[in-house]
Amino acid sequence: MSSKRDYYEVLGVARTANEQEIKSAYRRLAIQYHPDKNPGNTEAEEKFKEAAEAYSVLSDAEQRRRYDRFGHAGVSSSAAGAGAGWGAPGFGGIEDILGDLFGFGDVFGGRAGGSRRTAAQRGADLRYDLEISLEDAAGGMTAQLRIPRLEACDVCEGSGAKQGTQPENCQTCGGVGQVRYQQGFFSVARTCSACRGTGKIIKTPCEQCKGAGRVEREKTMEVKIPAGVETGSRLRIAGEGEAGTQGGASGDLYVVIHVAEHEEFERQGSNLYSSVPVTFAQAALGAQVSVKTLDGQHDLKIPAGTQTGTVFRVKGQGMPVLGGRGRGDLFVAVTVVTPTTLTREQRKLLEQLAEIETHELEDKGLMDKVRDIFG
Numbered sequence: 001m002s003s004k005r006d007y008y009e010v011l012g013v014a015r016t017a018n019e020q021e022i023k024s025a026y027r028r029l030a031i032q033y034h035p036d037k038n039p040g041n042t043e044a045e046e047k048f049k050e051a052a053e054a055y056s057v058l059s060d061a062e063q064r065r066r067y068d069r070f071g072h073a074g075v076s077s078s079a080a081g082a083g084a085g086w087g088a089p090g091f092g093g094i095e096d097i098l099g100d101l102f103g104f105g106d107v108f109g110g111r112a113g114g115s116r117r118t119a120a121q122r123g124a125d126l127r128y129d130l131e132i133s134l135e136d137a138a139g140g141m142t143a144q145l146r147i148p149r150l151e152a153c154d155v156c157e158g159s160g161a162k163q164g165t166q167p168e169n170c171q172t173c174g175g176v177g178q179v180r181y182q183q184g185f186f187s188v189a190r191t192c193s194a195c196r197g198t199g200k201i202i203k204t205p206c207e208q209c210k211g212a213g214r215v216e217r218e219k220t221m222e223v224k225i226p227a228g229v230e231t232g233s234r235l236r237i238a239g240e241g242e243a244g245t246q247g248g249a250s251g252d253l254y255v256v257i258h259v260a261e262h263e264e265f266e267r268q269g270s271n272l273y274s275s276v277p278v279t280f281a282q283a284a285l286g287a288q289v290s291v292k293t294l295d296g297q298h299d300l301k302i303p304a305g306t307q308t309g310t311v312f313r314v315k316g317q318g319m320p321v322l323g324g325r326g327r328g329d330l331f332v333a334v335t336v337v338t339p340t341t342l343t344r345e346q347r348k349l350l351e352q353l354a355e356i357e358t359h360e361l362e363d364k365g366l367m368d369k370v371r372d373i374f375g
Helices: 007-011 019-033 042-058 061-074 076-080 093-102 134-139 280-285 344-374
Strands: 126-132 141-152 178-183 186-191 214-225 234-237 253-259 266-268 271-279 287-293 296-302 311-314 330-337
Touching: 007 019, 007 042, 019 042, 042 061, 126 141, 126 214, 134 253, 141 253, 214 234, 214 253, 271 280, 271 287, 280 287, 280 330, 287 330, 296 311, 296 330
Parallel strands: 126 253, 271 330
Antiparallel strands: 141 214, 178 186, 234 253, 266 271, 287 296, 311 330
């Protein structure tokens, strides 16, 4: 026993470490040196055993007290029997630690007692990406989807066995779905490779599904898309995914929405944004212009003197609020359009306007100079 390392040193904790610190240190070492993660590595296996032995002592208050007082001699019998004494007071937690870490379920004999694994498995969830228009997103719609998926075979009713026969218990694992083997002082259970964990062997497969219990089909279904959805919205349709195996539940179908870009509107949440062109005269004199909304045309009043970039708000002409009440707003930005070609009459009028504006600017400049002189 004198050659053994100090248990606190093995776990890498101080002698004052509390129960949680000791447990955390052991978890770390168990992950690092577990035989399943280091197959054939005898050094890792020895470190794993060493850490387990240290934890078996330090996790138990009475054994830890004796170890702190007498060293290895005080706990030699308990530590030596650690491999066979998983149920010792204070040591049952190792089952929970390793079971949680590696998902063995019944790695240790006292945990599950060799109970049968359930062969039933839930079917996979499916995803369907659906592109819709902004108008459909605003009003809601019913979409018809064609979903390729695995469904339970209707000939063998999902068993995978030919009609008139039944799957038989796997002789390799005895129908448990797991095979145990001894690794050091651990009794480890692994999925049976013969039956792949189902516990059953199909000797006479169903001719339609070839023993799989499921066949690939395409289902057509109608899905209601609520008003107000946006890109990224997900609709869950329970039980419309792939069929489970061995009587397992079906998965779910998730419809992911993609709203196509619109020529007229840009969307931000429940609000819409657009623009409207106006002439110089309309912007200067004021006018009433027609703007497009999702519901049709809307008359918008442009006040005299409106500048390019001015934004007007049209209440209630945005998108419906998903799962709520009311609608967002429409924001319309004004763009004053400068003509690129002019008729003779237009040019003459604009020249007259330019002359008037020039005189106004000159008169304004003169008045500013007078104010500067006379204060």
